Amino acid sequence: MRIGYPCINRSIGCTSSRTFRLASYSDRRLVETVESNLDCLEAVLRWNAAHGILFFRITSDLVPFASHSVCKHDWAGRFRDRFRSLGRIVRRHRMRTSMHPDQFVLLNALDERIVTGSVRELEYHARVLDLMGLPASAKVQIHVGGVYGDKPSAIGRFVERYRRLKAAVRRRLVVENDDRCYTVADCLEVSRLTGAPVLLDVFHHKVNSSGGSLRDALRLCAATWQRADGPPMVDYSSQEPGQRRGRHKEQVDLRDFQRFIAQARDVECDVMLEIKDKEKSALKAARLVSGTPQ
DNA sequence: GGCAGTCAAGTACGC
C-alpha cells in the first residue's frame, strides 16, 4: 500500500501550482511559470522518494491555461525533456502519480461548449502523464458530473461522451464518487457501461452513501480495476469537527485512519490522504502502515 | 509586508 498526498508539499518552500491571471497571459509568462512549476515538482518528487512517500497527485496548475484557447505555445515540445526526466524519477522509485481535474470538467453537461472544454482539459491532463512516459496506472480522476434533474439521462450522456474520448484519455480516466450527486453505486453503474475503474472516496461514501459497508464498497470498487490500471486508488479524508460540511481535517486522525486500514486489510490499494497538512499527515500514515514508530 | 477580494471554467439548492 502506497500512501500519498495531493499537489502541495509545505516542507519544501516551493509550489508547483504557480499561475497567473488570464489578463496577464503571455507566452513568456507561461514559459517562466511552467519552468518554475517543473523545478518544484522535481524537488517534491525527490523529497517524496527520500521520505518513502510513493504516491503523489500532480497539480492541474502545472501548465496554466494549457487547455485554454489563449494558449498557443508548444509547451509540450519545449519541455519534452524535462517531463521525460521527471517521469524517470517516478519510475526509478516505483512511485505512482495521479491528477484530478477540478469541478469544471463535466463530460455530461447539457451545453456542448462545456463538454468541448472538458475534453480539452482531460486531454491536457493525459498529455502531462504521457509526456512523463508513465504507464496506464497513472490516472486522471473525475466525477461523473451534474444530475440536471434526470440522473439516468445524465449517466447516459457521460457514457456516450466517454466512448468518444481519445484512447490516450480513456486509458487513464477513472470515476470517483462525490459528496452530493453520484454515489458508489452510481459510479459502479458508470463503470459497468464504460469499463472505467471506480476510485473510492471514503469520506464522500460516508456523507453520500448508496448503502452497504465501507468494506463492501472497497471490494466492489477494487474489482473494477484491471491489471494495467495498477492497484485501486482510494481517497481518504475526514470531516474537520465544528467546521463547514466537507471541510477536510487539519491533521490526520490516526485512530480513524487505523480503522480504515483495518477495513481495507485484504484489499491491495494505494491511498491518497486529502488532509490539510499534506505531507506531514502522509508521513504519519505511511509510518503507521509500515509499522514504523511515530 | 499584510490583507481582502478575486480568479477560466459549473451545479445544486434555498429563497
Next chain:
DNA sequence: GCGTACTTGACTGCC
C-alpha cells in the same frame, strides 16, 4: 429567476 455555497490556493491591488 437569482444569489449563494461549495473547496482551495495563488494572484492582485490596495493600504
